[in-house]
Amino acid sequence: MAVNPLIESELLREIAPYTLSGYQLFRDIVEIDGAIPAKFKTLFVAVAAINKGYTDVASRALSIAQELGLTNKEAISGLILLSSLRGEGAALAYQGVISQVYPRDPKSPIVDYEHQVVAPGEAEADFRKYFGTIPVPLQKMLDLSPKGADAYYLMRKGTIYCNTIEPKYAELCLVAVLASDYSPMVARHIGAARAVQATDAELVEAILCSVPSAGIAAVMAAAAHL
Template sequence: MTTPRSFGPLGDVALLRGHAPYTLAGYAGFRAVIDTDGAVPARLKALFIAVAAIDRRYPELARRELARGASLGLTVRDATAGLIVLSSLRGEGAALEFADVIATVFDDSGAPPPQDLPHAGPGEAEANFLAYFGTIPVPLAQLMRLCPGAADAYYLMRRGSIDANPLSPKHGELLLLAILAAGYSPMAATHVRGARMAGATDQEIAEAVLCAVPAAGIAAWIGVGAMLAPD
């Protein structure tokens, strides 16, 4: 008996092949969605999977998926979007781990010359928060009150993750959403709304969330799927 299709090392696990045909068939079904062009291009979905894998501390899965994305046309500039988002969402350790993965997949990083670092002007962070969130969330209001410099830093990193992302703002939001789904984060709701504001359809949002399944299992979908219920 063979598995329904080839979908990587999981299908080569003898115990699953011998005892768990339903599990493998289900996993193959998920991979059929996320490995092919659909509402979101397959090369970007490979990047989403790789970044979600770093979030869950699976660097080998990340390396395999990023290499698959590169074979589909993903560029090192595209991959830098994952580095940017991990820097802000998951911090230095995760970003450095993904930088190592990028270096192993792409022979030449092609990094451009360093740029001067921007600064937040007076009132710029507050205006950005109001425009994006509609109202300033309590944690950000407290950060602005207690440590204004850190609030400016939050704004700059948030702007880097979406507005200055090498991907489009829509795909930057979808990448953020894939990571948050992998971590079962309640912040996913904010970025479902952000993705819609950036022009994403519910089909695109669904495919981005499903990119968390290889690293985080089907529970990654449960937390977000209810947010996509029709009105």
């Protein structure tokens, strides 16, 4: 498994035993199977790191995930999530990391995607089912830009229900990313993760996956919503 450069920092090794001892414990939680398999936790670290702009951290984490058995298809789940949650820049940065860790066979055929059509009322029904009620911002979208609401629905459906990992792990990855941003939206996705049978032990581990890119303050902010 790759050596962690922060743990190996000569400066910190000279003067900061508490810092490094604590960080090593966080690394152990992420890199050893627990409530969540380690291959998914290191995936979450990689996706959260891209979200914060730390491509080197993401590359190390995804390499560890591969060593732990994460498949290329499972790694692509982060690309789906970032495309929806953080847009082109983050998604393409993560795609670059995937290409390094899982090199694509240049002879592999490139296939087109199947264009999805949203039936009338489909997006609204999904919003009600997922959120319990339609949030005000989405109701405004439905009223003012139905096509925008359909687009939002399709991308959210792709992130959670049609991803390459099961919905529980997709929601837990969202929790890790939102925790890394100190985002209040983490509360909604903690609830959504529970709705697909995520346990509190899994939620805590997902939140801890934000530490490599956002520090221990991210844990305090997100864990308050458990």
